[in-house]
Amino acid sequence: MTDGPIDTYSLSPMQLGIVADNPLADGPSLDVIQLECDLESDLDIDTFAAAWQRAADRHGALRTAFRIGGDGEVRQEVYPPMPFPITVVTGDWESFLRTDRAHGFRVDRLPLVRGAVQRKAGAVRFLLTFHHSVLDGRSLLLLLREVFATYDALRTGTVPDLPPVVPYRAFIDWLSTRDDTVERDFWRATLSDLPGPTLVAGNRRKTSAIQHTEHDLQLTEELSERLREVARECGGTLNTVMQAAWAVLLGRCHGREDVVFGAVRSVRRNTVPGSDTMVGLMLNTLPVRARVGASSTVRELIVALRGQAVQVRDHQHASLMEIQRATAGERLFDTLVVFENFLLDAALRAQGDAWTKRRFRVLRQPNYPLVLQVFAERAVLLKLLHDESRFSAGTIAGYAEHLHEIMTAIAANPDRPLADLAALPAGQVARAVIRPAAGHGHPDVSPVVAERASATPNAVAVDAGTGEVSWAELDRWAWRVAGALGAVGCVAGTVVAMHAEVAPSTAAGLLGILRTGAACLLLDPEMPQKRRAALADRAGATMLLPGSDRTGQWPAHLTMVDPDDAPDVPVLPSVVRATAAAVLLDVAGDGSPPAPVVLPRSVLAELAGRAAALSGLAPADIVAWRGAGPAAWLLEACSALSSGAVLQAGNAPEERATVAFAGGADVAELGVWAAAHGSRLRAAVVAGGDRVRLPFPVQCLAGPVEAGYPVTSTTPTRTAKTVVGSAGAYLVDDLGRLMPAGHSGRLCLTGAGLAIGYAGDPVRTADRFRPDPFGDRRGARVFLGDEVARVSPEGDLELAASPADAVRAEPDVADAAVTTVDGRRVAVVVPAPGATIAPALLLRRTRAASTGRQSLGGVVVVPRLPRTGAGGVDPVALAGLVAAAPPVDEDPDDQGVRGRIAAIWADVLGCGPDEERELATGDRDFFELGGHSLFALSVALRISEAFGVDVPARWIFDAPTVPEFAARLA
Secondary structure, eight states: OOSOOSEEEOOOHHHHHHHHTSOSSSSOOSSEEEEEEEEOTTOOHHHHHHHHHHHHHHOGGGGEEEEEOTTSOEEEEEOOOOOOOEEEOOSOHHHHHHHHHHHOOOTTSSOSEEEEEEEETTEEEEEEEEETTTOOHHHHHHHHHHHHHHHHHHHHTOOOOOOOOOOHHHHHHHHHTSOTHHHHHHHHHHHTTOOSOBOOSOOOOSOSOOOEEEEEEEOOHHHHHHHHHHHHHTTOOHHHHHHHHHHHHHHHHHTOSEEEEEEEEEOOTTSSTTGGGOOSOOEEEEEEEEEOOTTSBHHHHHHHHHHHHHHHGGGTTOOHHHHHHHHTSSOOBSEEEEEESSOHHHHHHTTOGGGGGOEEEEEEEOSSSEEEEEEOSSSOEEEEEEETTTSOHHHHHHHHHHHHHHHHHHHHOTTSBHHHHHSOOHHHHHHHOBOOOOOOOOOOHHHHHHHHHHHSTTSEEEEOSSOEEEHHHHHHHHHHHHHHHHHTTOOTTOEEEEEOOSSHHHHHHHHHHHHHTOEEEEEOTTSOHHHHHHHHHHHTOOEEEOTTOSSSOOOTTSEEOOGGGSOSOOOOOOOOOTTSEEEEEEOOOSSSSOOEEEEEHHHHHHHHHHHHHHHTOOTTOEEEOOOOSHHHHHHHHHHHHHHTOEEEOTTSOGGGOSEEEEEGGGHHHHHHHHHHHOTTOOEEEEESOOOOOOSSOEEEEESOGGGTSOEEESSTTOSEEEEOTTEEEEEEOTTSOBOOTTSEEEEEEEETTOOOEETTOHHHHHHHEEEOTTOSSTTOEEEEEEEEEEEOTTSOEEEOOOHHHHHHTSTTEEEEEEEEETTEEEEEEEEOTTOOOOHHHHHHHHHTTSOGGGSOOEEEEOSSOOBOTTSSBOHHHHHHHHHHSOOBOOOHHHHHHHHHHHHHHHHHHTOOHHHHHHHHHTSSOTTTTTOOHHHHHHHHHHHHHHHTSOOOTHHHHHOOSHHHHHHHHO
16 A cells, blocks of 8 residues: 555445455465456557546545454445555466456455456456455446546547436435344344354365356246246235245255345435435345245245345344354354346346447355345346355255246245145256165075075085085084974074174074074173163064073073984975065164064165175175174175185184175274284275275275165275165255255265164154155155265265364374363273374364354273174263273463463453453353454454464354364364
8 A cells, every 4th residue: 555544434334344354374265256348449548547546546446455353343444545455467367367256355455356458459457356245336437437538538528428426425424323122123033033144155175266257047938927926915025025935945955944044225215315325335135034934925035035125124233243253153154145227238238329339247156155146137147156176066056956946936826835836846856866776686695595505505604613514514413403493493584693793603603593493682892781681572572592602691481492402304495485584683882772673584684795795705705704783794694604604713713704794883893803814815895984994995985774784985095985775865954855955964875775664663663764756666765864965066975074083094093072061061082003193182173063052072092992782882881981081182382372372362452361351261251241343353464463374253153262262263
């Protein structure tokens, strides 16, 4: 800047919000607008530049910058006339446009308006680039008319007929006379019971570029006119109808019936004399709340929105930052609706004469990741302006398609229920639903054993270390078990309990149970007796194969069967349908009552086929049968035996194994085991988890066992997954409605791997296993899980990341779990083999992955995670570990960072030493001590300077305590 300012005054509410969201740093910035002009070829560039200079001399908005003081005060400063900057472009014009837009602005430096010009091939192009904090669309139109009028006058030596200048300060002074108490109360009442913010964009990808792209949706004249008729019929406006359509779309994308978005309002009228010719920012962004419940009608929604818009007229000068702080304490929305009566290009060329030879294009880089622009031409034009780093082209195309269908439905019948409008278009359904393919066709384990016993009777089936069991011996053993069970009345439908022990006898036990048509309840050998009895009772078990635990305290109603006492006489195999129960596993791994899930025979083959396909399992392979937990036991045994491979159990030379499996409790131990015994391992399959690192490919089966581990990933630290070919998936919101691709929802799984249900629990079964509305066969079902996921526009399933994912992704971590103790999220981690973990350093590296109130507050290092009998992490034992070994939550550097931040906050807020200490520990937040948006701006500036980073004031709203802010800063 040159000379000092000639005037200084406060900001309008929208200016304050814009400045707060723009860090004081060089480089890309938001709220940048470019006006590209194709002008007449004989334009006199020098005279045209002189016309712009006169406009800049007349209007202080073109010579304005913003000063943020250390005391929390923000002022806009108007500087004396100075040369208006116009760059002469000689290179590629489109490249210059991109570079100029990326260059952005610093709001505390002049100029915030600049020009560029190029004469090439008989044409003249002009570019006006400005920051939205100083100009709005109406001002731009006024400036263009004034500049061209001045240009014509300079060319002819006449004086242009221009209106007197009304300084922008007049509007700001008028605003200062208003009492904002009523406005604040109005907005608090309007948004008091809002269930939460409506945020659909997700997090920005790690990229230095800021790039918004337009997607056009052109309505026909017929549809446009019909929408205007609907607006009149409902007592609203076209703007209200567009807001209604947008609200319905947001409700479907966000999965809620109560949504909020932003709308830009012109606030020129009824302010100061001459406001219609004032050059400056005379807009405000305010919330629009819409209830889009399925039982409401389109007409009711339009009437409600129109009523809200009328009420807002008397409260339209409120500060959005203060509204959000008073109602939610955070950002309420990340989408914006901008309604304009005309396209700038059409409005200017409609003036006739030389204007018809000119073309105008507006390029925007707004502060919101998704903006709906509506241009109310005769044929309405809609533009979906989106941040490419947050929305894919496919997602935006889906929005446009759905929005068009919603508007078409509104035009057809405004009295139809909103539920009809919320239905996804057929094309979006196809993209949102990952349909199952054909099953693997993997053989059932029992017939394979019989076939191997006949074809290669002497080949090894199970290597127990103390002796080898051939296929023929295993087959005879299985028939002996079947005979023993049959002798005491075991038939199809009987449930036989058996310990999942790593021994040939238990492999034969499973085969024998299956051959009778009965189902096997697999028990964890380490399960407490009380839980074992409760599980057997819930599963309806009536018989028991005791294995090595013949003296244990078993429930009295279980008939104990000893196959050793049975004659070696085969029984006739039962004819059992593939949908009959085969195995029951307890999936209640959180200390809750037993929940035995019933897997049919078809799922055993499907599960084995998925694992075998991932590992390339073949008869020549030796499978390390380590069986940590019933799920891993079943996966290993069925995959190996149904593939004709050798099961290596007990004291066999473990270094001979070529394939290893892990599941549940065994995931964290696989790396340790492989380091000691895995010299020949070529592949490993992890089921029920995906966090292990080995020096060879690790294939991951993820997802609930109720759906047969239906999701795969070859990269342990990725959140993106691929659904196994025979499985399908889609997402639903809290109301059970299908979520469109590109948005998160509750994961639903379909296909060949579904369980029958939960034994002894018809209510839970009915809640989780439901009819599949997208199934292609009669009776198709879907499993509704608790996991949150996302189907990308490309059709990939992406499981939601968590703070534990950030910790597990660290190279020195083998496994981790996150628990909450006294309101603090603590990571309990297991080091990788040979690794040493520095808790404070680990915490600092991973905090950035989860910001605000989701950030980790401590780390505890343990040799292994405590597990329940079902293989899940034991939450009670986990909390006990944290209590016994207080988590490391910071190192001296962390304390220093918090202290420096607290000192800056306390200085701006005028706090004493005691309050400063409370800030540093997180016992008080910024706004409890009197902080507000102006103070937030001052703090952001001082922290940016102190730490050498770009900090927008918005961070303080998202993380209002020092520990949260420090985690964000890290």
